[in-house]
Amino acid sequence: MAITSFSLVKPLRRFLDENFERWLAHRLPSRREHQLNSRNIMIYPTRFGLTYVGFVVLVFLLGTNYQNNIILLFSYLLASLFISVMLHSFYNFSQLRFYSRAKQQGYADATLYYAIKITAKKTHYDINAHFSDVSLNSPIVNMGQCKQGTQELILAYKPSKRGQYKLGRVTVFSEYSLGLFKSKAMLDFGHYAIIYPKAKSLIAGQYQLSGQVDEPNRESYQTMNSVGSDDFLELKSFVRGESKARTAWKQLAKGQGHYSKHYQTSQGQLTWLKLSDMPSNDLEIQLAYLSFLIGELTAAKQSFGLALSSDMANKSMNIPPNSGFEHQQACLTALALY
Amino acid sequence: MMLFKKKKKQLSKGTSGNVNSKTRSNFYLSRQNTWLLWLCQCLNIAVVAMELSTWMLTIIALSLAWQALLLQQNSDRATTSRGKHPGTVQSNLANKRHSHGLSKQLTTNVSPVVLGIFALLGCVAIALTAKQVGILLSMVHLLCFSYALKGFELRTRRDFYQLLLLGLFILASALIFRQDLAFSLIIFSLLILNLTVLLQFFSSEKAFATNLKVVVVLLGQSALLAMVLFLVFPRLSPFWQVPFAKSAETGLSDTVKPGDIANLTRSTKLAFRADFGTQKVPDYAQLYWRAIVLENYDGRQWRRQNKVTTNNTAARSIIFDASNTEVLPLTYQVFVEASFQKYLFALAPAVVTGNTSGITAQTDYTIQSSTIISQAKSYRLTSYLTAPLALELSPQSRQINLSYPQGSNPRLEQLALQLQHNYVDVQARAQAVLTLINQQNYSYTLQPPLLINNSLDQFFFDSQAGFCVHYASAFTFLMRASGIPARLVTGYLGGEYNGVTAEVNSAGKIVNKGHLSIYQYDAHAWSEIWVAGKGWLRIDPTGAVDPQRVNIGWSNQLLQEQAELNNSFFSLYRMKNITWLNTLRLQFDALDYQWTRWVIGFTSQQQYDLLKHWFGKMVPWKLALIIAVTLVLSMLMLMLLLHWLNRPKVKKQTFAQWQIIYHKAIDRLAKQGIEKPLAMTVNDFAKKIRQQCPELAIVFTRLSASYNRLCYQTLSISEQEKQAVTMQQQYHHFIQVLKNSDKKHL
Incomplete structure (x- = not known):
């Protein structure tokens, strides 16, 4: 029974994920530059936020059971704090501009760096970024304070195999001010990576460059004509400008x-x-x-x-x-x- | 239950070690923040320290001190390692990591097994003492214990969050025990501190003061919504029975020995407040707040008469029939502080008006609450001050009020017989005793000498120094011994008038004349004798020895004595003698009164009345609608406020008058169908006008010329003004011509 229900959940989940992806693609198309606003910011309570709500309910119960107005007031204050933190969280996150170049190339096993330029009109706090795709294993980059002006965040990606990779979206998030809410934006810069095969050195004499068929063999390709x-x-x-x-x-x-x-x-x-x-x-x-x-x-x-x-x-x-x-x-x- | 769950979680975590290596590697608290968190822990526990038993306090203090030691070592090591690579930011960062590693190592020094055993032992100890201290207090013990221990395992961000929420919960539960304004303010400031620690975690680059400011702003913005919630959110009745604190009873008690009330008078705690509204506050000498009537005397102490249970409630409700009296009624509201006792205060004889639930009047003209008063409570009374009490005395009652243990105070008994013989009239006999007290060398003091076996004889004939109970006891005894029914009454006398709360409304009418605050040191004892045809008469022998006490209040000598006994800097004596301090004290008392009245005492009934007052008759759907609408509105207001505060700050360009004129002119032309492309210069546009509308050519060219002059030529201020005026005229000209040409076209 448990197995069947599990197998039922999986397609549903995939279906939801796909739909979510489509919706995202429609809402946040790929661009080099993004500005955060109410269109692209998602804001939702963190686990701590939910625990906090539970805690506030607990305090409310305490106040009600003891018929204690001050405890009730305390719980109301904490509950309203939840709302105002949400708004603060949003305003801390919005109006940031992000710019990043899409393409990077490099050899396999070497780290690629995607620089994301952040332009801020005021000081923002606790800005984090990482590639949305978890399988990329990219570490979360944190910027504790994003001052007015332009700053740069660098996302690292270390591929192990050659080929072309779409890196998908970049998740930018912030848990400022009290960690109750996570403001998140999944920005699509169209990042992709072209990964060359990792160079493997050839021992001299093992291989001769094939030039024209009639060309005499040489000892090594290094002595080739330049x-x-x-x-x-x-x-x-003589034309003017030519070397004397x-x-x-x-x-x-x-x-x-x-x-x-x-x-x-x-x-x-x-x-x-x-x-x-x-x-x-x-x-x-x-x-x-x-x-x-x-x-x-x-x-x-x-x-x-x-x-x-x-x-x-x-x-x-x-x-x-x-x-x-x-x-x-x-x-x-x-x-x-x- | 919740607490136990938390505890279990904590224990299991202690043994299982790491939960989430990813969060662990992320978690880092700055040094300042770690210390702030520690400070928060100390302060949060200090708030409930009064309720904790000594052994628990010791354990908590030890564990906090241990944590401080660990932190100190930690930071020492961090600073030594920092010394090796001074300078660059990068090395600083590396150091952060390094010290982080150290902290991990140090915290794991306290092995989870040891911590677990320690926690288990603590829980067992709490469970064992639970019977003794009561369920509520053992819960508080458990809460504080887990809060103190949690500090040892700050490894992940989750631990940090848990610690903070535990701290906030301690703050909330501290409010069970006290709710006055000062305490609430302390709790509120601690809330700010706790939240600042949390905020600091997310913006450690900001200074502590800035973070503090942000939290205050956040809470300030939340206050609006919180107030609305407080006003409109329905007060629910308790969901289940909760254990109440077995706190020490304060104030008067059921038994009184001579010297008891003198101890009580050292306390400057508030007992209750009375608000007489627009009526005149009665004279000080009339403010005998009756609390307990003590009728049984066993030779050493006075005791309350155990109520005969056969008293039916119907008889009880008409103890005093207000319709029979012609005495002017005096209606007032009393706000009692938590006393953890049942008795309430009234100016006898009194009738409970307004909401009578939970309040019963007793046959001895006292009133009582049906439940123990564990938090501030208010009730409304109507008193008929000069009306007689109990014109008829039942034989049973008469017998009780005449009895005394024979031979307990032989000298007094002898005196009583003498008096009985000398004065036939009852009232004259009583007066004779008062005269005696007044004329002989009796003194009124807070520090009466100790009496052997509480002997009244010793007091009356030997020491001749005592406090109110001494005099009232001796007087009552004398009366009983001389054959007059008499009894001892305890309560409070007088009260401090505070006119700060006095209000005058816009029409110049007095709305409120201020309130009376009655403190514990106002506690008093007096006696009552029953006289045929007059009922119970109040006789206060204290008035014979210290008339000031009865007529105005405490004498300076008493205040001084109290200050010496209390040995505190902020003694009442000092306060009353420094004017500004006293004004401040009265101001705060007034604030506290309003707090008690409007916040602590905001009952569901008051809420209902308030909503009814604003929105008319209440029906459930209307109530729901009001709640929904006000909540949504206040949330919207909050959002708008924040939106406005966070609006992109664009510097608004200020235009001079002449610039506005030119743009107006251009707008007019645009309406006519001639638009000026942005890139076109003023002169070019004028040229274009000349070609397209020859009739406007002259006026518009002049206007343009003036505009150019003002724009690009350096002119003195007077010249500028002159030019601007000319331009204004030119504009009017332009408009006229434009209108004329319009008419022509039509």
């Missing part, structure tokens, strides 16, 4: 005109990081190697492409060779989402 290396390509007439180091002095001395030397970058030796080339059978480890290599190559300012699919023509899965920070981000994101 961007703008010294293979001379051609002379072009590149001036073809010989030609200039001969009176053939002002030319500057242009060198060939390793255009011909396009390097591709291929998933299938990674020395492991485990996909996650392969991705971890790739993550490491992307970091290394970017640090070495080397141009590379990422081929996650063995079919080189698959444009959606492969990223053409390039270099720089943005390229690195794009590649790592591709790894995260693979």
Whole structure:
């Protein structure tokens, strides 16, 4: 009997939760900036608040049973205090502005920090924040006093696996002034995290970068040609602003005109990081190697492409060779989402 | 029951250790707050300390001292560790954590098992003494005991909350025992302190004084709603029988020995108050407040006559028939303080008027309450001061009032026989005794010498110094021995008139002439003799020895004696001799009187009358409606008040007159369909007007020019004023032209 009732409760609960989520999504849509007001603040008594009400009733009973007006007055005062604390609680919480950027990215097992800027017009007390999703295991961040002006709260999130995560809402709450009420707002900043695979270093010589097929094997990828290396390509007439180091002095001395030397970058030796080339059978480890290599190559300012699919023509899965920070981000994101 | 439950919870928690590691890690009390909490504990218990037995007080004091010691050690360690990393905020934070860890370690020093055993022992001790002290007091003992022990296990936030609520409950239950204004104010200020500790937990960055202010504001805002609740929320009758305190009886008692009342007069406690409304307060010498009539004398002490139970209630209700008398009635209201006895006070002969429930008149012209008076109570009486008491004396009563143990005071008996022989007339005989007392070397003192076996002979012939009971006893004895029915009456004499409460209404009519406060030191004893055709006559032998006592009140000598005996700085003698202090005392007495009258004495009947007065005839649905509406209204008021207090503070821009004029002009034009875009300058807009409405061109351009001049040119104040006046004229011009052009268009 107990089991059946339990199983009945569960779907009901899920149903309620879903409905609540839908209602929340409708009422508090995702935005970068939120201002607390009566629309988005939920206020309800805490456990202590409920105990307090019970306590007030107890005092009332005491007063009634002893027909003691002063005890009755005491209980009425405590009861009215409950109401005024509720209002104080609300006004302490309202009119705060929150701003936060939605996206953060980082490697697995590293902590991500979501900064929430709080703008206050007066001093607010006991502001706490955490991610609403309990499974994220984010600690509650407390700000005892939020002074007039702008302050920053930092929420930490430490993911353990690669991928893209929606972090859901941020719960901001306060139990000021007497802990009887919890004013709460569940704000949706649209927070999400892109988690790259954790870099796993490759031992030298274990892997060779595959460049063009005909390229001779080298000892290690570290000795690869770097961007703008010294293979001379051609002379072009000097353009103002070009480095004098590149001036073809010989030609200039001969009176053939002002030319500057242009060198060939390793255009011909396009390097591709291929998933299938990674020395492991485990996909996650392969991705971890790739993550490491992307970091290394970017640090070495080397141009590379990422081929996650063995079919080189698959444009959606492969990223053409390039270099720089943005390229690195794009590649790592591709790894995260693979 | 509730208490036991709490106790059980506490015990189980003590053994099971941590409940919620998450809250535990969150819980941190600042050092200041910990000490404040400790202070709160001490003060809360001090409020009920009078009711606790000595052993319990010792235990509580020891545990509080122990807690203080632990706190002290704790903070010492914290400061030494703080010394290592001075400076930055971060290290401070780290220190907080550190000291928190220490506190945890220290509190667990008191092992939960030891605490549990201690608590169990305490409960057993309380249970054992429960019979002796009564249920109510043992409950209070239990409450205080658990409150003191709870302080040892402040680990989670829940413990903190529990401790606070226990403290508040102690404050509430302290009000069972006393309700006067001073005590209520103490309780209220302690409530503020307790709540401040709670608030401090949520805003520890704020200074203590600021938090105190916030709590006062909070309570102030709540006061409105609380008052409304107090006025309109229905008074319910008790849900179940509750144990009352077996508190020490105060005031007069059923038996009186010579010297008893002298002890009572050391007390400056209030006994009762009387309010005569608009009537004149009778002379001091007429204010014999009758409480107990003592008719049995056993040679040592006076005792009340045990009532014969056959007295039927019908006979009792017509003890004094007011319709037969032509004496002017005097109606007044009496407010008695809790005395934990049954007797009430009246100026005999008196009839209970108004609500008579719970009050019965006795055959000896005293009145009694049917229940023990455990809190302030009021009743209304009508007295016929000069009317005779009991013109007929039953043989039974006569016999009682003539009896005395033969040979108990042989010298007095002899004197009585002599008197009987010398004076045939009863009243002359009595007068002779009074003259005797007056003329011989008798003295009236608060410190009479001790009498062997309470011998009246010794007093009357040897020591010749005594207080009212001595004289009244000896006089009554003499009367009985000489064959006149006589009895001893105790009660209070006089009272202090307090005119602070006197009110004069808007029409200049006196509404209230102030009230009388009767204190314990006004306690008095006098005697009554029965004279045929006149009934019981009041004879006060004290008047023979100390006429001032009977006519005005205490003499300075008595006050001085009292001050010496009480040995207190704020003695009545000192108070009465320092004018401003005395005024202050009277002011406070007046306030306390109003408090007793309107707050303590606000009964369901009064509530009903008040509501009837405001809203007319009461019917249940109307009552419910009134309650609902007033509650909602006051809540709305509270909300509006708070909303107004918390409104975003926008600095309102003040506009000069000329600015308003220009904007008015623009508004007029907007009505005509010509709107000025915000970004457009004044000159550009004037240009636009010139193009669109040529007839307005001149006037509006002038107006704009003036506006620009006032806006952007630096002008002296007189120039500004001049320009503003010109602009005003230009505006009128503009309006006229505008109207004219309107007419043309029409």
